[in-house]
Amino acid sequence: MKFGALFICLSIAAAQDIHLPPGLERLADKASEVVDVTLDASMLQLAVRFLPDKDPDSARVKRLVNGLSGIYVRSFEFEKPGEYSASDVEALRSQARTPGWSRIAGVRSRKKGENAEVFIKSEGGKISGLMILAAEPKQLTFVSISGFIRPEDLPELGGHFGIPKMEQDSKSGREDN
Amino acid sequence: MDDLENRLRRALERREPPASFRARVYSARARRAEVPRRRIWLGWAAAFASLVAVGGGVAWQHERNIQERAAGEVARQKLELALKITKTKLRDIGRQIESVQENN
Numbered sequence: 001m002k003f004g005a006l007f008i009c010l011s012i013a014a015a016q017d018i019h020l021p022p023g024l025e026r027l028a029d030k031a032s033e034v035v036d037v038t039l040d041a042s043m044l045q046l047a048v049r050f051l052p053d054k055d056p057d058s059a060r061v062k063r064l065v066n067g068l069s070g071i072y073v074r075s076f077e078f079e080k081p082g083e084y085s086a087s088d089v090e091a092l093r094s095q096a097r098t099p100g101w102s103r104i105a106g107v108r109s110r111k112k113g114e115n116a117e118v119f120i121k122s123e124g125g126k127i128s129g130l131m132i133l134a135a136e137p138k139q140l141t142f143v144s145i146s147g148f149i150r151p152e153d154l155p156e157l158g159g160h161f162g163i164p165k166m167e168q169d170s171k172s173g174r175e176d177n
Numbered sequence: 178m179d180d181l182e183n184r185l186r187r188a189l190e191r192r193e194p195p196a197s198f199r200a201r202v203y204s205a206r207a208r209r210a211e212v213p214r215r216r217i218w219l220g221w222a223a224a225f226a227s228l229v230a231v232g233g234g235v236a237w238q239h240e241r242n243i244q245e246r247a248a249g250e251v252a253r254q255k256l257e258l259a260l261k262i263t264k265t266k267l268r269d270i271g272r273q274i275e276s277v278q279e280n281n
Contacts, residue, residue: 047252
């Protein structure tokens with residue numbers, strides 16, 4: 001019983017790790033395409049059970065997901081630029097202003113009006129969270145992965161110690177959720 | 178001796194049963210016949226109830242499996258989408274970093 005209560009408390013704590021700004025959902029009304037993925041620990045475990053058994057990619061994904069407590073993705077695609085404000089981006093960036101988070105990569109292009117940042121959270125020398133914030137004129141994407149990520153599993157996410165991995169991904173098209 | 182004979186004769190002589198005897202016998206026989214019929218009926222009812230319970234359990238489990246599979250498929254698709262977006266974004270950022278480094 002005590003373990004059950006402890007597990008529930010830990011799950012709630014993990015779920016509360018990410019506080020999406022309330023204004024973010026407002027952007028969905030303006031967006032032409034919205035991707036909204038929320039996978040808590042139980043959903044991740046359920047998803048893993050339905051990955052193909054014999055696929056080597058699945059084995060890597062299973063290993064990666066094993067230490068995670070949540071994946072949250074919000075991506076908004078707009079018909080025209082200027083549909084989201086700097087304060088919307090700042091509200092998302094503020095998620096990484098809590099203790100333990102550090103910015104490991106950032107790219108800004110004034111010419112293209114793009115700004116992308118990668119943050120990681122570390123606890124006791126381990127990576128315990130990853131956050132990506134990509135703002136383009138007609139697209140705003142926020143990815144937050146909470147839970148322990150082993151450095152050797154970073155390539156599975158497309159990066160390595162803050163230096164994103166260079167790879168060709170033929171299936172890079174967007175999908176609506 | 179005569180006295181003994183007389184007593185024995187009286188004791189063994191044929192006597193008609195009371196008028197209610199026949200009714201009591203028929204009633205007892207009917208009651209005895211009723212018990213097995215009730216037992217058979219109860220047996221069938223129990224078997225039917227067991228069948229319904231087992232069938233219901235199997236149907237419930239089957240429905241639960243279908244729902245769980247559907248939820249699992251949705252979760253798997255969401256996971257793949259989330260990882261694909263993450264990969265794509267990290268790859269784009271990597272390319273931009275590479276591009277900046279090349280220009281410098």
